[in-house]
Amino acid sequence: MMLKLPVCPYCGAVYYYKDVRNAAKQATACCHHCKLRFGVRARTPRILLLLCAALLMVALDVLFLWMFPNINLAALYLVTLCLVAASLLLAPYVVRFIPLEKKYRK
Secondary structure (H helix, E strand, O other): OOOOOOEOOOOOOEOOHHHHHHHOOOOEEEOOOOOOEEEEEOHHHHHHHHHHHHHHHHHHHHHHHHHOOOOOHHHHHHHHHHHHHHHHHOHHHHOEEEEOOHHHOO
16 A cells, blocks of 8 residues: 555646545545546545554554553553544545546546
């Protein structure tokens, strides 16, 4: 899984982080350069990202409990909260723009 911002599947126009976040909320979007519509695929890659983040959170919590047996629950919550925030910030990097059939482009 490559973490990079998507580009227009027709003309290769680059999209900024904020534009990708807004487009991820919709099923289709329109290119700001070539004005053609394309599909936005966000669900499956986002689920994979969150699954990887959840596994990493569990592994880090177990590692901290093993390394620091006297650690309190608040510290584990803080570590988990930081990883949740990081995974939410990475969500636009797994969105993909896909071309639509010709009849749906305009």
